[in-house]
Amino acid sequence: MDTDDVRTWVQRLSFSGSLAGLISMAALALGGRRDVGSALAPINAPSHWFWGDEALRRNGASAKYTLIGAATHHASSLFWAAFYELLRLRRRRRSAANALGDAAAITALAAVIDLKLVPERLTPGFERRLSRRSLTWVYVAFGAGLALGGAIASRDR
Numbered sequence: 001m002d003t004d005d006v007r008t009w010v011q012r013l014s015f016s017g018s019l020a021g022l023i024s025m026a027a028l029a030l031g032g033r034r035d036v037g038s039a040l041a042p043i044n045a046p047s048h049w050f051w052g053d054e055a056l057r058r059n060g061a062s063a064k065y066t067l068i069g070a071a072t073h074h075a076s077s078l079f080w081a082a083f084y085e086l087l088r089l090r091r092r093r094r095s096a097a098n099a100l101g102d103a104a105a106i107t108a109l110a111a112v113i114d115l116k117l118v119p120e121r122l123t124p125g126f127e128r129r130l131s132r133r134s135l136t137w138v139y140v141a142f143g144a145g146l147a148l149g150g151a152i153a154s155r156d157r
Contacts (some may be wrong), residue, residue: 009085016149017081020142021074027141028073028126032133042138045125046072056128069125076124077142084146088153089129099150107143 038059
């Protein structure tokens with residue numbers, strides 16, 4: 001990859017990752033409101049990487065938990081979007097259909113690694129605040145954001 005290719009890849013991963021992060025954060029808030037009565041509880045939870053189990057019990061807004069939790073979730077979204085966009089680069093022809101398939105594959109990989117393979121301290125944390133149904137919707141929303149970002153980028157080429 002030359003410098004222009006790297007720049008384009010970074011722009012694409014920033015767009016698709018941010019879109020996936022925002023859409024999945026909305027799903028986190030909706031699930032938290034329904035499951036534990038707090039839209040912020042699952043957004044605070046990823047800050048357990050930094051603050052320990054207290055972050056998993058925090059329901060209200062705070063700079064310490066909410067901002068760090070949201071930033072951690074966004075960084076994780078960008079991380080997974082990097083793999084998504086690498087997969088998209090390997091496609092000879094990019095389309096909305098294969099954007100969806102690629103997003104589903106990366107989202108499934110992210111879910112398995114996030115929820116089954118990493119040590120407990122490195123899990124997203126929100127899985128401890130949400131029902132299985134809400135957790136599924138968070139990952140579906142994440143995948144939809146990746147796919148939408150990939151489809152828009154394919155259309156713009």
